[in-house]
Amino acid sequence: MTLAYESRTGSGRRKAAIALVALGAERAAALLRDLDEPEIKAIAAEVTALGPVSPDEVRATLQELHGGLADVQTLPPPGSRFARDLLVRTLGEEHGERVATQVETPPPFFWLVDADAVQAAQAMTVEPPGVVALALAHLPARAAARILTKLPEQLRTNVATRIANLSTVHPETVLEVDSSLRARVGSVLAAEVVPVAGPGVLAEILAFTGRDAEKSVMSALAESSPDLADQVRAALFTFEDVAALEARSLQTLLKSVETRELAVALKNADEQVLSKILGNLSERAREGLLEEIDLLTSVRSAEVEAARKAIVQTARRLEEEGTLTISRPDDDE
Numbered sequence: 001m002t003l004a005y006e007s008r009t010g011s012g013r014r015k016a017a018i019a020l021v022a023l024g025a026e027r028a029a030a031l032l033r034d035l036d037e038p039e040i041k042a043i044a045a046e047v048t049a050l051g052p053v054s055p056d057e058v059r060a061t062l063q064e065l066h067g068g069l070a071d072v073q074t075l076p077p078p079g080s081r082f083a084r085d086l087l088v089r090t091l092g093e094e095h096g097e098r099v100a101t102q103v104e105t106p107p108p109f110f111w112l113v114d115a116d117a118v119q120a121a122q123a124m125t126v127e128p129p130g131v132v133a134l135a136l137a138h139l140p141a142r143a144a145a146r147i148l149t150k151l152p153e154q155l156r157t158n159v160a161t162r163i164a165n166l167s168t169v170h171p172e173t174v175l176e177v178d179s180s181l182r183a184r185v186g187s188v189l190a191a192e193v194v195p196v197a198g199p200g201v202l203a204e205i206l207a208f209t210g211r212d213a214e215k216s217v218m219s220a221l222a223e224s225s226p227d228l229a230d231q232v233r234a235a236l237f238t239f240e241d242v243a244a245l246e247a248r249s250l251q252t253l254l255k256s257v258e259t260r261e262l263a264v265a266l267k268n269a270d271e272q273v274l275s276k277i278l279g280n281l282s283e284r285a286r287e288g289l290l291e292e293i294d295l296l297t298s299v300r301s302a303e304v305e306a307a308r309k310a311i312v313q314t315a316r317r318l319e320e321e322g323t324l325t326i327s328r329p330d331d332d333e
């Protein structure tokens with residue numbers, strides 16, 4: 001394994017950076033002179049961002065490299081100062097300083113790379129398509145795609161067209177757009193995003209409203225947004241809630257479920273759920289179910305989820321028919 005080879009991959013660049021810091025700037029510079037400038041810049045950037053390195057990682061890295069450095073277990077402080085010294089020694093003072101400045105200066109629009117895609121897209125809906133296109137064109141493809149797909153359809157089309165038509169843009173223009181865009185939306189993106197599971201929240205609220213109110217809300221929701229109604233309905237009663245059913249209702253449900261389906265649903269189930277279900281079966285049915293579960297050696301997680309969903313749907317159907325009762329918080333008040 002050579003330094004030139006290692007410098008061409010992401011993990012390799014980290015190994016090369018660790019080895020170079022272990023060598024010290026002067027000896028490291030002698031090695032870097034054999035590399036192309038893009039590779040030198042990539043390794044310098046890696047050194048700048050290296051951070052703490054454990055002795056185990058140092059040891060493992062150096063064991064892969066030649067040079068008799070197996071006894072080195074700690075590194076001098078890496079970072080921008082070491083990277084700058086390394087570049088100056090490798091490329092000469094003037095050129096090295098210039099490249100070091102480039103490495104230390106974040107690229108335009110870098111602040112969008114880790115931004116929440118939905119939040120970024122919302123913030124950019126008021127921006128001209130050309131500005132959004134210029135910003136996305138300077139991001140890694142994966143990061144740009146996350147934001148592009150969250151834009152409104154018309155804006156997304158306009159932005160995509162602008163990106164396709166981009167040719168050359170003066171660097172000063174890029175920096176000006178970057179600065180002004182960050183000034184307008186940067187503070188919005190810096191705010192912490194708190195995810196809220198809407199269907200689950202509504203399900204929790206409906207659990208306290210009583211049956212009539214729940215049915216009224218769910219009926220209206222089903223007409224306006226069937227998919228959303230399904231999500232709320234799934235959150236109202238889950239497979240884990242089966243264990244909370246009153247004994248008679250649970251026994252009624254189990255009579256309506258095939259043994260194979262129940263066995264699949266119980267694969268890797270919570271111990272409390274399994275115990276509650278086994279406790280509400282006859283001895284013969286319990287033995288048959290346990291045997292069926294033992295025979296399931298290669299069941300897929302998708303099959304388990306499908307079986308659990310089917311049992312939940314059966315429970316809700318039986319409730320609608322008045323055959324079993326799913327208790328709500330208000331039932332005990």
